[in-house]
Amino acid sequence: MVDQRSPSHSLHDFATWEPVLRLMLTGDTQRRAALPARVAGRISQYGWSLAHRGAMPTATRIAVEGIQKALGRGGVQEREIAFRAEVQPDGSTVLGLVWPSPAVEPAVGYPDLGVLVLVESALPEPWRRLPAPAPGAPAASADLELLERTLRERLPDAIGATEAEIAATEARLGVTLTDEFKVLYRVTRARWEDWDHEYQDQADTAVGCELAAMEHLYSVDAEARHPGWDLGATQAPCTPPDAAVQALAGSPGWIGFGSNGGDEYAVDLTPGPGGHTGQIILVDHEQSIGAELVADSLTDFILGRTRQEGPALRTDEPPSAATVGAGGLATVRAAAHPDLEVLSIGMPDGPPFSLAPLTGLPRLRTLSASPGALADPLELTGVTGLEFLELGAQEWRVLLDAGAVPRSLKAAAIAVRDQDHLPVVAIANDLLALWDRPRIVETILKGDLGPAT
Incomplete structure (x- = not known):
């Protein structure tokens, strides 16, 4: 679909783009050989992707910043405009501006278009993948009495959740929480209104992470970790036969309960073939598949007995x-x-x-x-x-x-x-x-x- 209108008059002016095109034609050998030169790139309100190495001349930087401002004025916030141009040896140029579309996902490696999303909100198969059945049992280190005693010593004035609140949380999440997890929230329901800032810091130290209130527990969502089709479609994760954690983007059985300020801690109710039900995993915000084993049990986690998953068996x-x-x-x-x-x-x-x-x-x-x-x-x-x-x-x-x-x-x-x-x-x-x-x-x-x- 070709449109002679543009969301912004300045973006509709060829002169706005001329410094950018000249920069990308630096060192042009095609036209010197009497052949057309072709360039493509992307500019968003907060960045750009231009096929050019080295410092950007002042005139070009001003032009790029002007395009970025125009995108903001045009209501295309945080979206990119793709462009492509064909320049003939005599200088005559055809420039195509491709506007953001709900059916196009901007992507690394696709400078002048992106990925066409043919089915609305569709995700690649790894991000739709459900956990395999998890026959794992709790780890031998899970010790309910030790866990409760340690927590009560560290948090003597905490207010715990009621059995009704625990049952309501299980119903909301659609899972049965582990006995260890129930012990944790029977000791403290972790509501901010139950304590002042100083006590909140004490509670986080006692547990080993920024603890979420019971009503804020959640299942780690695979869709939220989707990196885009250009990267996601090429992923082929597999769970080795000795893996403690399944190679998933998310799971109804990964119950997020805290963070380290960036990554998520979760109790794992769907462990891998070499794991334990109720083990503690860390979901890295920079990764889109899988999680890291932190502790075999919540007891180990609270006591600081952390570990890392060993190398997977080769097959x-x-x-x-x-x-x-x-x-x-x-x-x-x-x-x-x-x-x-x-x-x-x-x-x-x-x-x-x-x-x-x-x-x-x-x-x-x-x-x-x-x-x-x-x-x-x-x-x-x-x-x-x-x-x-x-x-x-x-x-x-x-x-x-x-x-x-x-x-x-x-x-x-x-x-x-x-x-x-x-x-x-x-x-x-x-x-x-x-x-x-x-x-x-x-x-x-x-x-x-x-x-x-």
């Missing part, structure tokens, strides 16, 4: 994520096996790759292929169950024209090479139309940057 099972070409495996057949989930295909050293070995693989959900890497994109008809697909513009056009775009997709990306810059939005909108998603609005500006020097 001879083939990897669930693989790369073919570009320094990876030599053939698609070498990567294909029933447990394969994620496959990335780079440019081959020889002929393009056939996808025939992938036919019928039951768990393959993500496929990313560089433009020109596939012998026949229509071989994708034999690959069922894909939820994320990244292809070049020409490969997408083949699928669209043949009516062969996999309808199992939840998200998609268009890998852009130089000659594909201009048609990318039209292809993206054709894909979005198949799922009746909002189309992308693109503003086309024309100007003249003068001949290459």
Whole structure:
């Protein structure tokens, strides 16, 4: 969808973008060779992604800051505007501005568009994954009497939760809390109004973290840890047979009860095969999958007997994520096996790759292929169950024209090479139309940057 209007008149002016384009054309060799030059980037209200190394000239910085201010005035706060330009040797330039869309997720590695979210609010499979059954038992170190005695000695004036409050919390969370956890909250319900600031610090020291009130206990939410489709679709977490903690983004059985000021402590009711029910884990805010084992039991945690999970056992099972070409495996057949989930295909050293070995693989959900890497994109008809697909513009056009775009997709990306810059939005909108998603609005500006020097 091409729009000649813009949310801001200043952003609609080619002169606003001219310093940015000139910066990105620094060292331009294409136009010196009488070929078109193509550039792309993103600018948000709080940052930018421009293909340029080194210091930014003052004029360019002023231009970028002006674009950022214009984005704020236009009500596009914390969103990015993508741009792409084709500059002819004589300087005539076509500049496309791609406006934020609810159907496009800005992503690292996709400078002039992003990931198309074909199904609203969809998440990659690892962020929808539920915990496996957890037959684990409490650790031998769980000692209810020692735990209660220690807490009461440290918090003699604390007000504890009633049995009714504990039962209500279990009903709200949909879980049965461990006996250790009930002991903790029978001693202190951890409400801020029960104590002054000094006593709050004493309570946090007594427990070993910033303790949440019982009514604020929560299940760690996988969706809140979603890093975006560009990173999430390529993740293939697995739980080794000796792991204490399951490789999950979140679990109804990870009950957050405190923090260290940034990361979350949780009691684990769905441990891994080598873990214990009621173990204490740390959910790192910088990670999107998994958690770190901190203590085998709440008793250990309160007493400061912390530990770390040892290395997982090695297995001879083939990897669930693989790369073919570009320094990876030599053939698609070498990567294909029933447990394969994620496959990335780079440019081959020889002929393009056939996808025939992938036919019928039951768990393959993500496929990313560089433009020109596939012998026949229509071989994708034999690959069922894909939820994320990244292809070049020409490969997408083949699928669209043949009516062969996999309808199992939840998200998609268009890998852009130089000659594909201009048609990318039209292809993206054709894909979005198949799922009746909002189309992308693109503003086309024309100007003249003068001949290459």
